[in-house]
Amino acid sequence: MKKSKSDKKENNFFEKFANAATKFTGSSVAFIAATAIVILWAVTGPVFHYSETWQLVINTGTTIITFLMVFLIQKAQNKDGKAIQLKLNELIAAQQGASNRMVDIEDLSERELDQLHKFYVTIAALAKKEADIHCSHSIDVAEALNEAKLDKNKHFKQHK
Numbered sequence: 001m002k003k004s005k006s007d008k009k010e011n012n013f014f015e016k017f018a019n020a021a022t023k024f025t026g027s028s029v030a031f032i033a034a035t036a037i038v039i040l041w042a043v044t045g046p047v048f049h050y051s052e053t054w055q056l057v058i059n060t061g062t063t064i065i066t067f068l069m070v071f072l073i074q075k076a077q078n079k080d081g082k083a084i085q086l087k088l089n090e091l092i093a094a095q096q097g098a099s100n101r102m103v104d105i106e107d108l109s110e111r112e113l114d115q116l117h118k119f120y121v122t123i124a125a126l127a128k129k130e131a132d133i134h135c136s137h138s139i140d141v142a143e144a145l146n147e148a149k150l151d152k153n154k155h156f157k158q159h160k
Contacts, residue, residue, distance in 0.1 A: 022076045
């Protein structure tokens with residue numbers, strides 16, 4: 001399904017706005033401005049006799065800003081997470097001998113991720129047995145080497 005030009009402009013506007021807002025809210029200027037607003041609010045307390053309205057102003061303002069910031073932060077994290085996953089996928093795809101099973105693993109279930117974790121625990125155990133500390137293996141290579149070692153040991157014990 002193709003997007004119309006107006007959809008692209010809306011996405012571009014929102015994307016640009018979200019990027020600018022994320023950049024600004026993470027800046028020193030934004031922190032100083034927020035601190036100044038809180039100080040200004042506190043200083044005006046005696047003027048407004050610390051009324052409920054005076055308290056409601058800061059409570060409402062901070063609640064609204066917090067509510068909006070949750071979505072802005074989540075959008076930024078989603079974008080950063082996707083970019084990191086794509087970079088990692090490129091490294092895996094480019095690395096000769098790396099297991100391509102690792103590409104897009106972020107889409108796996110928690111149970112499937114736990115199973116992969118067990119594979120890496122196995123690789124770590126196999127690596128501890130290696131004489132060369134610089135030796136590394138993909139899951140497939142580690143399993144194949146382990147099988148070869150087991151077969152070699154069985155063969156050696158049979159001929160002894």
